[in-house]
Amino acid sequence: MAHFDENAKPFSHKWLNERLAVDTLKRVLSTEYWIPKNINFLWAMGMVLAATFGMLLISGIFLLMYYQPNTQLAFDSVNYTIMSEVGYGWLWRHIHGVGASVVFLIIYIHMFTGIYYGSYKRGRELIWLSGMLLFVAFSAEAFSGYMLPWGQMSYWAGMVITNLFSGGSLHATGLVEWIRGDYVPSQAFLNRFFMLHVLLIPLAIIGLIVFHFGTLRIPHVNNQDGEEFDFDAEAEKWKAGQKKESKVIPFNPVFLSKDVFVMGVYFILFFFLVFYNFEFAMDPVNFDPANPLKTPTHIYPEWYFLWSYEILRPFSTNIGLIAFAFAQVIFFALPFLDRSPNVAPASRRGPFKYWFWILLVDMLILTFMGKLPPVKPWGTIGYVAAVIFIILWIALPFITKSEKKL
Amino acid sequence: MADRRDFMGMALGAFTGLGALGALYAAKRTWDPLPSVKAAGFTTLDVSKAPEGVLITEMWRGKPIFVLKQTKEMVEKAKKKEISNAKGHKEIERLIKIGDSYFMITVGLCTHLGCIPGYRPETQDFLCACHGGMYDSTADVTKAPPPRGLDIPPYKIDGNKLVLGEEGPEYKKLVETGLTQRV
Numbered sequence: 001m002a003h004f005d006e007n008a009k010p011f012s013h014k015w016l017n018e019r020l021a022v023d024t025l026k027r028v029l030s031t032e033y034w035i036p037k038n039i040n041f042l043w044a045m046g047m048v049l050a051a052t053f054g055m056l057l058i059s060g061i062f063l064l065m066y067y068q069p070n071t072q073l074a075f076d077s078v079n080y081t082i083m084s085e086v087g088y089g090w091l092w093r094h095i096h097g098v099g100a101s102v103v104f105l106i107i108y109i110h111m112f113t114g115i116y117y118g119s120y121k122r123g124r125e126l127i128w129l130s131g132m133l134l135f136v137a138f139s140a141e142a143f144s145g146y147m148l149p150w151g152q153m154s155y156w157a158g159m160v161i162t163n164l165f166s167g168g169s170l171h172a173t174g175l176v177e178w179i180r181g182d183y184v185p186s187q188a189f190l191n192r193f194f195m196l197h198v199l200l201i202p203l204a205i206i207g208l209i210v211f212h213f214g215t216l217r218i219p220h221v222n223n224q225d226g227e228e229f230d231f232d233a234e235a236e237k238w239k240a241g242q243k244k245e246s247k248v249i250p251f252n253p254v255f256l257s258k259d260v261f262v263m264g265v266y267f268i269l270f271f272f273l274v275f276y277n278f279e280f281a282m283d284p285v286n287f288d289p290a291n292p293l294k295t296p297t298h299i300y301p302e303w304y305f306l307w308s309y310e311i312l313r314p315f316s317t318n319i320g321l322i323a324f325a326f327a328q329v330i331f332f333a334l335p336f337l338d339r340s341p342n343v344a345p346a347s348r349r350g351p352f353k354y355w356f357w358i359l360l361v362d363m364l365i366l367t368f369m370g371k372l373p374p375v376k377p378w379g380t381i382g383y384v385a386a387v388i389f390i391i392l393w394i395a396l397p398f399i400t401k402s403e404k405k406l
Numbered sequence: 407m408a409d410r411r412d413f414m415g416m417a418l419g420a421f422t423g424l425g426a427l428g429a430l431y432a433a434k435r436t437w438d439p440l441p442s443v444k445a446a447g448f449t450t451l452d453v454s455k456a457p458e459g460v461l462i463t464e465m466w467r468g469k470p471i472f473v474l475k476q477t478k479e480m481v482e483k484a485k486k487k488e489i490s491n492a493k494g495h496k497e498i499e500r501l502i503k504i505g506d507s508y509f510m511i512t513v514g515l516c517t518h519l520g521c522i523p524g525y526r527p528e529t530q531d532f533l534c535a536c537h538g539g540m541y542d543s544t545a546d547v548t549k550a551p552p553p554r555g556l557d558i559p560p561y562k563i564d565g566n567k568l569v570l571g572e573e574g575p576e577y578k579k580l581v582e583t584g585l586t587q588r589v
Contacts, residue, residue: 156521160536163520169553171587178434182443184468192437293463293470295522297535313537317518317553374538 030252034235036223037249043221044262045110050209051263052103052270059095060198067148069194071187074150075289091274097281098273100142104304107135115334116356118343119222125335126215132332134212137205142302144197150190151286152296158185158193160299168318184292226343298373306370307363311390313374314383323386330393337393340400348406351399355392362388448571450564453509461525463514466559466570469589470514470522472545476501480530480543481508490547491554492585497544500555500585502576504563511568512545512556513589523556532556558586 008015016022035043066086068077082089111131114120120128143161147154162179166172181188220231229247237246249255273280285296301309312324342349346356362385369382449466456462456475464471476484484497501508514522521536531548532541540549545556562574573581580586 159515160519160521173589177439178437181437181439182468183439183447186443186468188440188443292468293465293522295524295535297524299521299536313551316550320551373535379538 030256031250032235033217033251034231034238034248035221035251035255036227036229037247038223038225038227039221040224041262042109042113044259045106045113047256047259048263048266049103049106049110051267052099052106053205053209055095055270056099056103057202059092059099060202062089062092063096064198069148069191071150071190071290074148074190078149079287094274094278094281096145098270098278100145101281101302101304102270102273103138104142104302107138108304111135111331112360114222115359116346117222117224118226118338118345118349120335121338121343122341123219124215124222127212127219128335129332130208130212130215134205134208135331136328137201137208139305141197141201141205142304144193144201146302147185147190147193148197149286150290152288152290152294153283153286153299155185155290155292156295156299157301158189162189164312164321164324168321185290222343224345226345228343300371303367303371306368307366310366310370310382311386313370314379314386323390326390326393334396337396338400339397340403342403342406344406350403352403355396355399358388359392362392448569451511451568451570452566453504453511453568454566456509459527459530461527466513469559471559471570472510472512472514472525472556474510474525474543474545476508476510476543484508484544487542487544487546489555489585492583495583495585497542497546499583500544500546500558500580502558502561502563502568504566504568510543510545511558511561513559514556516552517547517554517557518552554587557589559589 002018004018005014008018013022063082066077066081066089068074078093082093084090114128114131143157147158158180162176162185165179166176177183180186181192227247231248234246234248237243238248238250283302288296300306308324308327311327312320314320315323338352340349340352346353365385366382366389369378369385372378372382374382447467449464449471451464451471451473453473453475456473458475459477459480460475462473464473481498481501484501487497489495489497489500498508500510502511503509516523516534516536516539518534518537518539521534523532523534523539523541525532530543532545534540534552537551538549539547539552541552541556542548547553547555558577558580559570560573560577562569562572563576577586581588
């Protein structure tokens with residue numbers, strides 16, 4: 001048995017240390033978790049995401065108190081009860097709606113930062129993969145949450161997205177009905193997506209966030225130059241008082257204080273949107289109650305799904321589904337498709353520089369085209385952009401293989 | 407005693423595996439549509455009073471059902487036109503004959519991703535606003551992305567009436583020849 005000092009006062013530092021090793025925990029997880037100095041504000045996006053997830057969790061808890069997962073009551077419980085009866089119900093709803101939209105903006109910035117600086121390369125593959133799992137979990141969370149107000153967009157998005165699982169010519173209607181628990185989205189469907197949204201997926205997200213942090217601890221975060229250095233040696237310098245010479249800073253309190261500053265700026269913008277410009281996150285079509293006998297004239301997903309929706313749309317069903325499935329999983333393969341040994345910003349990596357910017361612009365074009373009705377010339381532009389997206393990923397191993405070692 | 411430990415490990419693994427399979431099966435069954443949902447899957451349609459050339463929307467299993475009694479011109483056209491992805495078959499084969507009249511009776515959900523196509527009386531065709539798919543007056547597809555015409559629900563002719571959800575001989579023949587798919 002371990003040694004416990006019988007004179008230690010309950011809950012004193014020593015008492016806690018003997019039982020929980022609080023000093024060791026604090027050292028390993030914060031005061032001696034080293035972060036490079038050579039970073040910029042983009043490195044704060046991880047903590048910004050964690051904080052936004054916190055906002056979603058807290059606002060969600062309050063929404064849960066009055067929401068009714070029932071096809072007859074859901075619409076009014078959101079649009080009437082929560083919005084006009086519950087004190088400050090509108091605040092939670094607007095935080096939740098704006099947060100769900102903004103969280104994807106930050107996720108995309110976080111992802112493209114990683115791609116630009118090569119932060120998915122050797123030693124950091126698991127950071128990328130766990131991050132992609134988080135992206136999938138957040139997508140499922142966003143979709144299931146979108147079902148809950150049971151408006152027209154909820155219903156028809158539910159119809160269209162669950163139909164994707166019929167696999168085109170595979171004609172797996174049995175699978176679709178199994179997912180829905182009915183022939184069409186109905187009570188069983190609403191109830192199970194409610195369960196997924198408030199319990200199963202958030203649990204998975206919390207677990208994945210812990211895993212994502214875990215994958216970061218040993219390889220450490222990347223820096224602006226992709227420079228590899230000895231974290232132990234640099235840490236020794238810092239601890240010896242050579243703070244200026246050392247290339248690293250401790251996570252807590254030094255890095256965190258910078259993070260908190262970025263978060264401060266971010267939350268000013270966030271609450272500006274929540275209080276004054278929340279409409280962008282509230283689609284007007286979803287303020288009509290679900291009607292199984294009438295499709296809205298134009299169906300489109302929320303902006304963060306538009307690029308992959310536009311990869312599905314311009315093709316015939318089967319090819320569209322294959323292209324869509326490709327777009328959903330291909331980002332997972334990034335650490336293995338990039339054959340170059342260089343860990344450096346894209347600007348110093350030859351052809352990869354162009355690959356990065358073409359990919360970014362192409363996804364922006366797909367996003368804009370996805371919002372427009374499928375008529376000429378938008379349909380054609382979307383088609384070309386979808387083909388370019390696929391070509392870019394097929395070309396990636398060849399482009400990066402020929403890259404000169406820096 | 408490595409062997410005895412191996413045996414214990416395998417026995418534990420096998421029992422846990424069995425339990426996991428059982429739990430998975432129970433989870434799968436819980437997600438299945440309820441018997442009451444399955445039982446409510448039959449609807450009787452009386453189409454004897456349907457007007458010619460006007461689209462009527464009924465409901466079956468929560469899905470919209472299109473009923474379009476064909477005008478003479480529509481029938482004439484359907485006798486000549488081939489089904490777009492079933493060569494050698496004419497569109498008239500997909501129409502349901504009750505008495506002397508021909509009816510287009512289909513599930514009103516686009517075969518692409520399940521939006522409801524809108525009927526345009528002036529051009530006598532359907533346009534799906536979601537992804538731009540088009541169908542003619544017999545619900546055969548005329549413009550992609552939909553892979554095939556609107557699906558015909560399982561039906562059984564009962565005098566002047568139609569029982570949706572039950573597979574009559576006419577419907578079975580349609581499925582066998584590949585002119586519609588089970589929905």
